[in-house]
Amino acid sequence: GDDMAILAALGLQSYRFSIEWARIEPEDGVFSQAALDHYQRCIDACLSRGLAPVLTYHHFTLPLWLARQGGMTSPEFPDRFARFCEHATRHLRGFDIACTINELNLPLFIREPLMARMTSEKALARIAAAEAVLHGSINSFFLYSPREVILNQGLAAHAKGRDAIKSVRSEIQVGVTFAVQDEQAEPGAEALRDQRREDFYGVCLDAVKGDDFIGVQTYSRVVSKRDGSSGPEEGHPRTVMGYEDRPQALAATCRFVWERTATPIIVTENGWAGDDDRRRAAFVPEALSELHDAIAEGVDVRGYFYWSLLDNYEWAAGYGPKFGLIGVDRATQQRRIKPSAVLLGDIARANALGADNRSAAAPQVMGDGAPVGL
Known part of the structure; x- marks a missing residue:
């Protein structure tokens, strides 16, 4: 609220922020009303200060349960994302502009530089540690997915997420962001x-x-x-x-x-x-x-x-x-x-x-x- 008050006092008119999927759906199919209430308070704080809220549904991070299933490489990812978008939109009100996925195309630029860095002993040790936390392979979307998977999964998730948002409120302006x-x-x-x-x-x-x-x-x-x-x-x-x-x-x-x-x-x-x-x-x-x-x-x-x-x-x-x-x-x-x-x-x-x-x-x-x- 304090940051939004500063933003409004400066004379700006809108505030773009993301809603964290892992907080809203901490387990597969289990949604947190407390998390949704938190984001509704964020929206209300914008509105009370004359700021138009703009929501981003996915900004790089994933719920742990979905990461264990392969993250964005999972065949289920587009449908899981659409379910999240539908549920969040049904419970949040007061916004008219939404971004489905932040920088959907970013993996296309960074895969090769990241893969080059991931061959070091230190990097491989970090991957092993992360896999231990996940209790399985990371199957990283950014690093190991073929270009076709990145495009097909990401674009399918955007399309299904967009349609899910509009199925609840057709008047919301929905887009995706690209680097x-x-x-x-x-x-x-x-x-x-x-x-x-x-x-x-x-x-x-x-x-x-x-x-x-x-x-x-x-x-x-x-x-x-x-x-x-x-x-x-x-x-x-x-x-x-x-x-x-x-x-x-x-x-x-x-x-x-x-x-x-x-x-x-x-x-x-x-x-x-x-x-x-x-x-x-x-x-x-x-x-x-x-x-x-x-x-x-x-x-x-x-x-x-x-x-x-x-x-x-x-x-x-x-x-x-x-x-x-x-x-x-x-x-x-x-x-x-x-x-x-x-x-x-x-x-x-x-x-x-x-x-x-x-x-x-x-x-x-x-x-x-x-x-x-x-």
Whole structure:
């Protein structure tokens, strides 16, 4: 509630957060009313502060019972996910926008780098320890699944989850989010760039044409190179995540997704990681200015969420990278509002970017829970 009060006081209009499947369904087919009540209180806290809640049903984590069955590789996964979506939607009220699965396509990018790291003795020992906890093989969705399983299972789960949500409340706007990098090429490497676009995004985007929206999550650009490699441009400034510091990437990915799908877009994540909040405060309006130009060209962008409201736990990178508009002292949980948060709030209140007041085609400004936004 306190974080939502800060978000509302800043002038932001919406809060995106996930509902944790493992808490709501701790055992197969057994649902926790206490967990559902907790998330209803979160929704109510948003509404009481004038924030529109946006729910994400699946953000990387799975219930332990489902992990033991093979997780997202289990043939039962799409139906189990649909059951969860239906039950949660039936018991939660007060929200009108939902994301089924966060970054459904992410395994397509990270399988090979992760598999390379998982061959070390230390990594194999950690896998063995995790398997002991699970009382069986991890059968990791990210690491060991063929591409076809990732696509078929993930896209089937999204479709069934979407239909389950709408079977309860047809008016809810439902979409799925994708990690989308701005794929560009050195001269002579265009074929590699085009292949990456097809491999990482093409089938997924084609499968969700006609959804209420597509969530675009963009942080940077990747350059395909003549030597067959791909990555940041040599010598270009980078964030602490190792990404190119390139705010223009967001507009480029939104153009790409719109041209491919003609489906409305919500920017569900975009942000900058580092300790220098002055750079973050410059990055955000630079990204939004470019996005405004894309909207003026006809790209249908309905909203923007910054990642993240708070300095968050960034998975394998832990608490090191600082994405947040608000800093957190992990010992005391004290919050520190950064100048970039005030800046984004001012943009949200005005629904305009600075003195040029280019508001006519601006998207609705939104904020987010491990995101925040415009």
